[in-house]
Amino acid sequence: MLFLQIIRTAYRGILANKMRTSLTMLGIIIGVGSIIAMLSIGEGAKMQVMESISRFGTNLLRVRPGAARLGHIRTSNVETLTIRDAETIAREVPGIRRIAPAVARSGQTKFSNKNATTMITGTTPEYIEINNFQVADGRFFDETDIKLVKRVAAIGSTVRRDLFGESPALGEEIKIQGQTFRIIAVMAEKGQSTFADPDDQIFIPISTSQRRLFYQEHINDINIQVEDASRIPAVKEGVERVLRERHRIAPDAESDFTIRDFTEMVKTWQETSRTFTVLLSGIAAVSLLVGGIGVMNIMLVSVTERTKEIGIRMAVGARRKDILSQFLIEALVITVCGGIIGIITGTSIAILLSRFGQWDTVITVWSIVLGFLFSVIVGLVFGIYPARKASLLDPIEALRYE
């Protein structure tokens, strides 16, 4: 029997029971659709992690004052970390590419009649390189500005928008905590991160922040970029040793600072998002399995109902394999049609999720191929038993069946 003819026969068999077939197909549509949607969510999460990596910068360590205690990072306002600590680390710990101490406090900014509360970061030029910030306009302050304790500022794009709207900001003077600063740079937009908006930030020389603005000797963090990932543990250890020594901490006492390893954090996220994807896809696969059982169920009913037809076909010369392929292809038509509709549905859901929901979704070609393959496999696996049953019918019994 010709392939086209089998397809036509299968098509007719399916059309004969529209309601039944569409309900069966719905199981496959939901299964394949949810697999596509879940994979796109997982893929989106992976992308987000990748983006965070590039946003944070790579091989980053951050030292903060205060001990880590059961999930709480800072226990109190510890004022132990100083620029000298950073300098000593830079001198004594090998494997560090860049190091930048920073004072970070929120402050009030004002331009003409506009007010904004934003993060004021007093630091050195290395900070922006460690943390992957780019200057969009103007120049970032340099060592001379720090030495001369200049009142200059580099503002983030969110601050620029809040204070200046569409008008130019470069060269304007703004008030920070009542003090006048000249804007010498506008930073390029970095984009929303998971924790805070890195663009809602003003950078000023660290000396200015300590002596002219916040009047504080201590610093709030030390940013360290390690030469390469393999040296992260060694550098971490070195930093710990130097700081404990400088802070005169007894060997059995807790450190009064915390070292955060961003590479490790990113790795943890990656693993979490992978687990998440596997879990969701697993649930989706189970629903596809249930859909497949539905197909098998309906095919068994169909074989019983059409016993007479099978007998007639055998009498006019159908071989067992003709009957087998007829019913197998009928099951495949159901699952593949369901699969294609499911792919379309799943893709639409993913697109809607990223447009109207909080989810970032990415649809990859391989997830579509996978969805299609699954629908074929389900058709084969759950179609073969009913089809075999049909092909093994005794022609005489089948002809006698009413």
Place this chain on the structure above:
Amino acid sequence: MNIIGCLDRPTSGAYTLNGTRVEDMDDNGLAAVRNRNIGFVFQSFNLLARHTALENVELPLFYAGVVDARPAALEALKEVGLEKRVHHRPNELSGGERQRVAIARALVLNPPLILADEPTGNLDSRTGKEIMEMFKDLHSRGTTIVMVTHENDIAAHAQRIITIRDGKVLSPA
């Protein structure tokens, strides 16, 4: 009848059709014999309800691997005088017309043997007569027709009559 039609193999004894021993054939071989050498005409017509007359007649052609089955099927339907009803489904046809579709299906591959199991059993006598005329015509062109019937006047059409009662051959004529 099932054994003559190659739907079943004899459990004992031998059946040779056209020089081939049927009891030695496998399922595929039997299917091929049914397809090529035997045409079936049943009392209850046994047409596929969802398919048109034309598609029913095309069926043996498809299983024989004929690529374009339509011309031969149309020809067979014309032969039984149904050229105007080819796109009707069985439930849109009268009993006589249905049986003629079944005959067209039986003869479409020109088998040397047609098996008819009470072909007139579900038909009124006038239609039954028409069917018998059709068989006679086929017979005159060289097709062997084996028919089972309870009616003596239908049996009278045959060249050779074998009477069977309760499974025993009574009168080999």
